[in-house]
């Protein structure tokens with residue numbers, strides 16, 4: 001299989017006034033044609049930096065990257081012709097222009113002929129379900145519809161490789177689901193549709209991606225299909241514990257021998273914290289339970305769970321994605 | 331400063347008396363303050379709105395006028411420096427004559443003008459708060475016309491009478507006239523008391539009005555949900 | 563790259579510029595906008611001129627000089643206008659509209675888009691020029707009875723057109739330079755406009771003869787294409803003084819080429835730095 005994206009020891013260092021950040025640290029990845037590839041990691045992991053380098057917006061400090069065989073540094077022009085970029089949380093476009101006018105503007109910049117452009121715009125608006133807003137000024141659109149517009153813009157030019165940087169950021173569950181399935185379908189349908197998406201939503205990566213790489217502090221910690229990654233965890237035990245406190249400090253869990261990692265999700269509304277603890281062996285659980293009891297924490301429920309991508313991450317980093325994850329498992 | 335020099339040269343080319351050069355330079359000095367009011371204070375609201383931090387300010391239980399004053403003070407050191415450079419450099423380069431007799435009168439006139447300008451600035455700020463881009467364009471639009479009317483670069487009394495009346499609505503006109511008469515012509519407070527009185531009236535009218543406008547616009551903005559709207 | 567794509571990009575950019583400029587107000591207000599500032603600036607120098615003449619020892623008003631200033635100030639609108647629109651452009655597209663990176667990634671990339679926006683600026687400036695000339699004449703000649711010796715039938719149109727075309731290259735070069743600087747910096751767009759256009763206004767012989775500047779000032783004046791541009795325009799319209807039009811055009815071309823090299827150079831450096839430091843989609847501008 002020929003490679004759509006290939007990086008070797010890709011490194012990017014940001015030199016600030018006081019500190020130096022290694023946003024990417026020797027990242028080597030190969031992504032095949034027609035693959036939907038996910039880059040999963042917490043804030044500041046280096047996901048956006050990776051995408052910016054591959055989309056020729058940023059130069060790497062060292063290492064190499066090829067997109068469809070073209071060197072991103074030396075052959076930027078060629079790379080630009082076959083890619084497109086959609087960033088979540090951003091709504092590129094002119095508020096004063098209508099949805100259709102915005103799409104038209106970009107279709108012309110992408111060099112589509114008038115007839116093709118009209119056809120494409122119509123098709124994309126129908127597919128993504130926002131035809132009714134065609135003549136609405138972009139400024140009046142809600143976030144969800146702006147994001148549809150953003151995605152439609154990204155697909156206008158029939159890119160070979162689609163870069164999606166947190167495409168569902170700030171969207172409601174339904175809209176997010178819709179966009180996700182549309183993207184997956186698109187990749188299947190297109191002759192050469194490769195997708196590289198970054199996300200910090202576990203479920204999104206699980207649902208959409210053929211393969212996932214987990215990145216933290218600029219390093220790739222693991223890479224494989226979601227199932228393989230989860231398979232690798234089979235020998236560990238994962239327990240979900242719900243406690244009736246949202247303030248307690250659970251730091252002690254991490255320090256216990258045999259604990260691989262844990263995450264906590266606080267739910268302010270119910271006043272509970274859900275702990276997810278991964279251990280190498282069952283016996284440790286009873287120790288943890290007694291510690292929790294010693295701390296006078298009321299325990300509401302305990303159950304064993306199947307590994308998810310989050311657990312893969314926990315096993316690699318030793319901590320979870322902190323709070324706010326609740327509700328994102330759409 | 332650069333445009334200013336061009337005007338001085340124009341007077342020079344015309345062989346006009348040297349007072350005119352002093353006239354332009356004092357005008358330029360005051361423009362520095364006027365710009366500060368307009369761009370640092372009024373437009374600040376607009377920038378804050380753009381960056382979304384206006385909300386933060388508005389939630390804080392500080393009076394709007396205090397916020398604005400803070401913004402203006404932030405710029406005033408810079409502005410004063412700028413004004414001083416214009417004044418000193420202009421005086422040295424063009425060797426303009428001054429006949430200052432009563433420095434205190436000059437200072438009084440100066441401070442009254444500044445206060446009146448800042449009151450006007452607050453009034454503008456209320457517009458910026460709500461109308462962002464439109465207000466910005468308007469302020470931009472009015473830049474030269476205000477220069478024209480307030481006689482920054484030539485004595486207003488040469489202008490047609492109707493225009494003089496229009497010009498007198500801008501506090502800058504009176505302040506400038508007073509300052510110039512004291513500094514360039516060496517007049518005393520007894521000659522210029524009318525300017526002082528008018529400036530005081532301006533301040534007394536503008537300040538409460540600005541306060542009212544700020545409150546009014548804020549409420550209107552909240553009602554229409556426009557305070558946090560970004561430029562489109 | 564396909565010439566077609568470039569043309570489409572330029573065309574869209576011009577259209578977009580028009581849409582943005584006319585958006586915030588109805589066409590009437592828009593026209594006023596393009597008239598008020600240049601006209602007010604014209605009136606300022608006009609009054610300075612009249613009052614200065616009155617107050618001078620001889621008290622004589624020189625209509626030839628007045629015409630010199632009148633034409634110079636009117637045509638300077640190209641500089642202020644192109645500068646203003648080019649200077650805000652990068653900031654707006656980067657921070658407000660968030661489109662800059664997508665334009666950058668499009669096949670024709672930034673330069674053709676910027677060219678289109680600059681051309682829109684030139685078109686607007688031309689509108690503005692015509693309006694200002696008309697109203698300026700109306701006010702000074704009609705209302706105030708100032709004689710402005712312009713023989714409208716005697717204008718040397720080929721020379722005027724030639725000067726305008728060469729001048730346009732110069733303005734575009736200036737526009738690219740400003741865009742370049744704005745890519746590399748943030749929030750200086752207004753100050754930049756003020757300083758650059760102020761310099762050109764002072765040293766370009768816009769409202770007074772450069773000969774009265776000190777000698778170092780004259781040196782600067784001689785290096786600026788705008789000086790030759792205005793000289794050429796004035797000669798085409800006013801036919802004042804003995805004048806070697808060909809030599810002047812040659813200087814205009816020479817300095818414009820210099821400006822183009824500078825403009826492209828600054829822009830190239832900006833493009834490189836932008837990629838090195840990731841400035842194309844920088845958000846924290848404040």
Ligand SMILES: Nc1ncnc2c1ncn2[C@@H]1O[C@H](COP(=O)(O)OP(=O)(O)OP(=O)(O)O)[C@@H](O)[C@H]1O
Nearest residue numbers: 014021023042043044045046047048049050839840
């Ligand atoms: N232009 C820059 N200058 C300095 N540091 C930067 C710059 N861009 C990114 N960084 C730093 O590089 C690191 C990686 O940032 P990056 O934006 O790639 O993270 P991310 O994975 O996309 O995070 P998020 O989920 O928050 O979007 C961060 O520590 C960030 O502070």
Ligand SMILES: [Mg+2]
Nearest residue numbers: 047048049165
């Ligand atoms: Mg990111």
